[in-house]
Amino acid sequence: MNKEKILSELQKIVGNAFVSNDPAELYIYSIDPGASKPRSVNFVVMPASTEEVQAIVKLANEYKIPIVPMGGGLTLSGLTLPVKGGIVMDMKRMNKIVEINKLSRYALLEAGVTTGRLQAYLDKNYPELQVSVPDAPPSVTVAGNALINGSGFLTHQHGDHGAMINGLEIVLPNGELCKLGSCGLSDYWFSRGPIPDLIGLYTSSFGIMGIVTKLSIKLYPKPKMRDLVFGLFKKTDIIPNLLYKVTSTDLVEDILLGIQGKPDWMADYIFIISYITGNTQDELDKKEKKLKKMYRKNGARFMKAPPRLRDAFLEKPQFAANAADFRKGGGFEYVGSFFPLEKVPEAIEEGVKISEKYGIVPTLGARIFGATHTVMVFFTYAFNRADPDDIQNARDALKETNEITLKLGGIPWKGELEAQKMILEKIDPQYKNLLKTIKNHLDPNGIMNPGNWEVN
Amino acid sequence: MDLDEFKEIIHRCFRCGYCKFTHNYSDFNCPSFDKYKFESFSTGGRMWLIYALMNKETEWSERVANILYSCPTCGNCMENCRFEKFNTFLVDIIEAARARAVESGFCPERQKTLLERTINPKYYNPYGEPNTNNEDLKQKYNLPNQAEWVYFIGCTSNYRQQDLRDATLKLLKSAGISFTLIDEHCCTSPLIRTGQIEPVEEFMNYNIERIQETGAKKVITSCAGCCRTLKVDFKKQDIKMDIEVLHTSELINHLLKEGKITFDSEINKIITYHDPCHIGRHLGLYDAPREVYNNIPGIDFREMERIKGDSWCCGAGGGVKIGYPDWALEISKERLEQAKKTGAQIISSTCPFCRTNLSDANIKFAMGFEILDLVEILDKIQITAHKK
Numbered sequence: 053m054n055k056e057k058i059l060s061e062l063q064k065i066v067g068n069a070f071v072s073n074d075p076a077e078l079y080i081y082s083i084d085p086g087a088s089k090p091r092s093v094n095f096v097v098m099p100a101s102t103e104e105v106q107a108i109v110k111l112a113n114e115y116k117i118p119i120v121p122m123g124g125g126l127t128l129s130g131l132t133l134p135v136k137g138g139i140v141m142d143m144k145r146m147n148k149i150v151e152i153n154k155l156s157r158y159a160l161l162e163a164g165v166t167t168g169r170l171q172a173y174l175d176k177n178y179p180e181l182q183v184s185v186p187d188a189p190p191s192v193t194v195a196g197n198a199l200i201n202g203s204g205f206l207t208h209q210h211g212d213h214g215a216m217i218n219g220l221e222i223v224l225p226n227g228e229l230c231k232l233g234s235c236g237l238s239d240y241w242f243s244r245g246p247i248p249d250l251i252g253l254y255t256s257s258f259g260i261m262g263i264v265t266k267l268s269i270k271l272y273p274k275p276k277m278r279d280l281v282f283g284l285f286k287k288t289d290i291i292p293n294l295l296y297k298v299t300s301t302d303l304v305e306d307i308l309l310g311i312q313g314k315p316d317w318m319a320d321y322i323f324i325i326s327y328i329t330g331n332t333q334d335e336l337d338k339k340e341k342k343l344k345k346m347y348r349k350n351g352a353r354f355m356k357a358p359p360r361l362r363d364a365f366l367e368k369p370q371f372a373a374n375a376a377d378f379r380k381g382g383g384f385e386y387v388g389s390f391f392p393l394e395k396v397p398e399a400i401e402e403g404v405k406i407s408e409k410y411g412i413v414p415t416l417g418a419r420i421f422g423a424t425h426t427v428m429v430f431f432t433y434a435f436n437r438a439d440p441d442d443i444q445n446a447r448d449a450l451k452e453t454n455e456i457t458l459k460l461g462g463i464p465w466k467g468e469l470e471a472q473k474m475i476l477e478k479i480d481p482q483y484k485n486l487l488k489t490i491k492n493h494l495d496p497n498g499i500m501n502p503g504n505w506e507v508n
Numbered sequence: 509m510d511l512d513e514f515k516e517i518i519h520r521c522f523r524c525g526y527c528k529f530t531h532n533y534s535d536f537n538c539p540s541f542d543k544y545k546f547e548s549f550s551t552g553g554r555m556w557l558i559y560a561l562m563n564k565e566t567e568w569s570e571r572v573a574n575i576l577y578s579c580p581t582c583g584n585c586m587e588n589c590r591f592e593k594f595n596t597f598l599v600d601i602i603e604a605a606r607a608r609a610v611e612s613g614f615c616p617e618r619q620k621t622l623l624e625r626t627i628n629p630k631y632y633n634p635y636g637e638p639n640t641n642n643e644d645l646k647q648k649y650n651l652p653n654q655a656e657w658v659y660f661i662g663c664t665s666n667y668r669q670q671d672l673r674d675a676t677l678k679l680l681k682s683a684g685i686s687f688t689l690i691d692e693h694c695c696t697s698p699l700i701r702t703g704q705i706e707p708v709e710e711f712m713n714y715n716i717e718r719i720q721e722t723g724a725k726k727v728i729t730s731c732a733g734c735c736r737t738l739k740v741d742f743k744k745q746d747i748k749m750d751i752e753v754l755h756t757s758e759l760i761n762h763l764l765k766e767g768k769i770t771f772d773s774e775i776n777k778i779i780t781y782h783d784p785c786h787i788g789r790h791l792g793l794y795d796a797p798r799e800v801y802n803n804i805p806g807i808d809f810r811e812m813e814r815i816k817g818d819s820w821c822c823g824a825g826g827g828v829k830i831g832y833p834d835w836a837l838e839i840s841k842e843r844l845e846q847a848k849k850t851g852a853q854i855i856s857s858t859c860p861f862c863r864t865n866l867s868d869a870n871i872k873f874a875m876g877f878e879i880l881d882l883v884e885i886l887d888k889i890q891i892t893a894h895k896k
Contacts, residue, residue: 069544070545072546074569074571075566075567075569075571076548076557076566076569076571076572076575077546077547077548079548079556079557079560079565079566080546080547080548080553080556080557081547083556085522085523085524096546098545098546124525125547126523126524126525142545142546142547144545145545166533168529168533168534169533169534169535171533172530172532172533172534172535173534175532176534189524189525189526190525190526190529190533191524191525191526191528191529371590373522373524373526373590374590374591376520376522376524376591377520377522377591377593380520380593381519381520382519382520382521382522382523383522384522436519437519437520438519
C-alpha cells in the first residue's frame with residue numbers, strides 16, 4: 053500500500069484538515085466502547101458531500117484499500133472497526149437536514165445527521181411530528197441506527213428503524229450513485245415501493261454493499277401527552293400472554309420489559325413498562341385504568357413508579373449508556389437478540405443464568421416490535437475497561453449469549469464478527485450463496501468493510 | 509492536581525458523546541469538536557487518548573499535544589456529560605494532561621510564552637507588559653492601604669481593557685465600597701489552564717499575602733478567569749485563605765437588592781448577554797448578571813438562543829487565543845452571529861477576556877456591534893449610592 057500517495061489523494065478530495073493518518077486519530081478510531089479488541093486503521097477521512105464519498109470509493113477501488121463507513125461509532129460491537137485495515141469514513145460532516153416533508157411525514161437527511169439533532173430540530177420546528185428515538189446516545193446517526201435495524205420509542209407501533217426507511221441514496225462499491233425507493237423515480241422520498249425493494253440489502257449488512265449518503269426516514273404524529281404505566285410480576289411464563297393481550301389493543305405506543313439485579317428490591321421482579329400517549333389527561337387516565345386491569349387479569353400488578361424511575365424511562369433518548377458505569381469502568385456491550393414472542397421467557401431465564409455465571413449483575417430488557425411480531429431481548433454486560441480480565445469475561449458472556457440465542461431460534465442483533473460467523477454457520481446455505489453472489493457482484497474488489505458477513 | 513490522581517476515573521468515560529451537545533442536542537456545542545470533527549477532538553476522545561498515554565498504548569507527539577491544547581476549557585463537556593461521578597473533573601483532567609505535556613516537553617510554543625512572560629520579574633503578567641503596582645490608581649482614586657475589599661483587577665483588565673478597569677473603579681467608588689488595590693501578580697489562570705503549573709503556588713501565595721496585608725476579607729474581581737481561579741483553583745491548591753471572592757456582577761446585584769444603589773438614568777439600547785464560561789458553567793453564576801441588566805432603565809435585554817449552560821464559548825480561554833488565534837476569532841464569530849439574531853446593538857459580557865476576543869472578532873468580521881462589559885454599560889448611567 054502506497055500510504056503517502058493515498059494520503060495525498062485523500063487530502064485532494066476532502067482537504068488536509070479532514071483526513072488523518074496520525075497515530076492519535078488512528079488510535080481513537082481503532083477502538084470502540086464495546087468489548088471488541090482494537091483493530092488497526094490506516095486512514096480516517098471525513099467527506100462533506102456525496103461527490104467526495106464517490107471519489108473516495110473510486111480511490112479505494114484503485115488502490116484496493118478497504119473502506120468502513122462510520123456514523124456515531126456506537127454500535128458497541130466493533131462494526132466500524134476495520135477487520136482488514138483501511139479507511140474509516142466518518143460521515144459526520146454530511147450533516148444537513150435536507151427536507152422535512154410535513155404532509156408525507158418524512159425527513160430527508162444526509163448520513164451524518166445525529167438522532168439528537170433531528171429530535172431537537174423537529175421539537176423546535178415541527179412540534180406535531182416525531183421520529184422514533186433509539187435507546188442510544190444522541191450522538192448516534194439516524195442513518196447508522198436505521199441501517200443496523202435499530203429500534204426506539206415507536207417500534208411497537210411501527211417496527212424497527214430499518215422498516216422506517218423510505219429511501220436511500222447510496223454510493224455503490226464501484227463509486228456510482230444509486231437511489232433506492234420512490235426517490236429513484238420521483239422527487240418525493242415518500243415510499244420504498246411498489247418496486248422491487250432493494251433497500252433491505254443495506255440494512256444489517258454493515259456497509260458491505262455500499263455507503264449510504266442520504267436517507268429518508270418516516271416521521272409520525274406526536275400526541276401532546278405521554279406517560280407510563282408500570283407493572284411487575286415474578287414469573288417469566290406469563291410474558292407471552294401478557295404481551296399478546298396488551299398488544300391486542302391500541303392502548304400503548306411502546307412496551308418495554310426490564311430485569312435488573314440491582315437494587316435488591318428489583319431483583320425478584322420483571323417489570324413491564326407501557327408507554328401511553330394522548331391529547332388529554334382524561335385520555336391517559338382511561339388508558340391507564342384499562343392497562344391496570346389488563347395487568348391484573350394476566351398475572352401482573354400495577355406499580356406506582358418512583359418519580360426518578362418514571363423520569364428516566366420518559367426521557368428521550370433514555371440514558372441507556374449509564375450501564376457503562378455499572379462496574380465503574382466505562383464499558384458495556386450487549387447482545388440484543390430478536391426472538392419470537394414464545395421464546396422470550398427462556399431467553400430471559402438463560403440470560404440471567406449467564407449473567408450470574410459470569411459474575412455480572414443481571415441487566416436485561418426487552419422491546420416489543422410491531423405488535424409482538426418480534427421481541428428484541430437485550431442482555432447487557434458491563435465491564436471495567438481498565439481490567440483486561442473483566443473485558444474478556446464480558447466477551448465470554450457475549451459469546452455464550454449468542455450461542456443460546458441461536459439455539460433458541462433467535463437472531464443476534466448487530467452481531468460482532470464472532471456472532472456473524474455463528475449466524476452464517478447456521479443460516480440456510482442458499483441464503484449464504486445468494487448473499488455471496490450479490491456481494492461479490494457489487495464489490496468485486498472486496499473493499500467494502502471486508503471481514504463482515506464473510507462469505508467469500 | 510496530578511494526572512495520576514485521576515487514574516481511577518479516566519477510563520470510566522464511555523465516549524457516549526453527550527459532552528459534545530447542547531442540553532437539548534440541537535447542535536454540537538463543544539467548539540473543538542465542532543471545528544475539528546475527529547472523535548479525538550471530543551472530550552471523550554481526549555479522555556481515551558489520555559488514558560492510552562498513561563498506559564503507554566500511544567505516545568506523546570505534537571498532534572496529541574495539539575489535540576489536548578485545542579480546547580478552550582469552556583466546560584460544555586462538564587455541563588452535558590451524564591456521568592455524575594466524574595463529569596465535574598473533565599476539564600481538570602484535560603488541564604492535568606496538559607501539565608503532563610509540559611513535563612514531557614510537548615507544550616506548544618505559543619502557549620509557552622504565557623509562562624515566560626508571567627514569571628519574568630519585569631512583567632508578572634502573561635501579556636509581557638511592565639508590571640504596575642497600581643499605586644498610581646490608588647492615588648488617582650484616593651484609595652486607602654487598608655480596606656474591607658480588594659479589587660483584584662486582573663491582567664486583562666489592567667493591561668488590555670483599561671476602560672473596563674476604570675469603569676469598575678468608578679463604580680466601586682460611586683457605590684461607596686471600602687476597597688483598595690494591591691500590587692497584584694497574575695492570578696495564574698493562564699498557567700493552570702495551559703498546564704504550566706510550576707510557579708502557580710508561589711504566585712497564589714504572593715497574591716494572598718498582599719490581600720491579607722490590606723486587612724480585607726473580601727475580594728472583588730471583574731474577570732471571569734480570575735474569579736474562577738480565586739474561588740476554585742486556590743482551594744484546590746490548598747492555599748490558606750479566609751477570604752470571600754465575588755464577581756462584580758454578584759456585588760452589584762447584592763447592592764441593588766439591598767437598596768444600597770439605584771440606577772437613575774436610562775440607556776435605550778438593545779443588549780444581549782454573553783455568559784463567560786469561567787463564571788457560567790464553571791461557577792454556575794448565571795442569574796446575577798441578568799438581574800443587573802434587567803434593572804437598568806430603558807434597556808431592551810434580549811437573550812440569545814444558547815445561554816447559561818448552553819452558552820457558546822467566546823473561544824478565548826484555555827490558551828486558545830494565544831495558541832490558535834485565528835480559530836479563537838472563528839469561535840467568537842459564531843457567537844456574534846448568534847447575537848445578530850436577537851437584533852442586539854450591544855453584546856455585553858462580564859469578562860475582559862471575552863470582551864477582548866468578541867471585540868477582535870467584531871472588528872475582523874465587521875459585524876457592527878458595540879462590545880461592552882456590564883460595568884462599562886453601568887458607567888454610562890447615573891448611579892446613586894444610598895446609606896442603609
